[in-house]
Amino acid sequence: MTDEAAAKEPRDNSANWAKPVDALHIAHELPENAINLNVEGKRISGMTGGFGKMWQKTYRVRLDGARVTPEQVVKVWKEHFPEFWQKGQHFFGPMASISPGDVALINVKTGGVKLSTGILVLYADDVSFSFMTPEGHMFTGMITFSARDIEGVTQAEIVALVRAQDPIYELGMMTMGSGAEDRQWLHVLRSLAAHFGVEGQPTVEKVCVDRKRQWKHFGNLRRSAAIRTVLYSATGPFRRKKKTPARA
Secondary structure, eight states: OOHHHHHHSOOOOGGGBOOOOSSOOOOSOOOTTOOOOSSTTOOBOOTTOOSSOEEEEEEEEEOTTOOOOHHHHHHHHHHSGGGGSOTTOEEEOOSSOOOTTOEEEEEEEETTEEEEEEEEEEEEOSSEEEEEOBTTSSEEEEEEEEEEEETTEEEEEEEEEEEESSHHHHHHIIIIIHHHHHHHHHHHHHHHHHHTTOOOOOEEEEEEEEOOOOGGGGGGGGGOHHHHHHHHHHTHHHHHHHHSOOOO
16 A cells, blocks of 8 residues: 555544443542542433533633643643642542543532532543543533644643533532633643643633523433432431441
8 A cells, every 4th residue: 555545544543432331430449538429330421411501611721932742731631630620629530641431530529519420531542532421410511621733832722512411500500610610621721831831821712502401301400410429428427327336
C-alpha cells in the first residue's frame, strides 16, 4: 500500500472507546473515606433520558506564553485530573492516566448537599477525553475535556452537553447549581493553566440547545444520587451503632 493510500484509509480508533457494559463497576481500590453509593451496578444514563432543559456549556482558557502542545496538556490533564479540582471536591479514579472504560467515583458537595456519584470514561485519545454519567447523577449527558492549537497558542476546553436528570436537579440548576458547576470547571482550567506557569483567565459560553423539559422522565427522581446520599448520611449514626460490639 502506498503512503498516499495509507493516509486515505480510515483510522481504527476502536481502542479509544469504552466497551459496552450493562452495569458500572469500579475496578480500582478506593480510600476508606470514599462513599461508593450510586455507581456500582448502575447503568449509564442516555443522552436523551434527562428531565431538564439541555445546555451546552463551553469553558476555555488560553495558555498564552506556555510552550506546550495540545498533546502535552491533555497528557498532564489525564494523569493529574483530581489535583485540579476544588478543595473538598473528590474524584477517585485509577492511579494511572485516564483511559477508555475507566469508572471513577465522585464525592462532592454542591448547594450544601453532599453527593456520591461517578462517571464512565467513554472516550480518550491524545487530545481529548469524554465522560458519561450514571443514572442518578445531577446531569444526563456528556462532558469532554480537550486541547487544541489556536494560531500558535494552545487552548484547553471543557464542553458539557447536559440536562438536569430530574426535577429537583433542574430546580437546583435554576437557583445555585449552575453557578456551582461554573465555579468548578473555571477553577479546573485556572489550576491547569497554573500548572504550566500561566495565570489563565477562563471564559464560559452557555447555549440552551433544547428549552423543553421532558416530563416523561419525572420518575428519574427515584434514582436521585442526591436523595440517596442524604438518606445514607442521615442513617449513618444507626449504622455505626449497629456495628459497635456490645459490652460484656
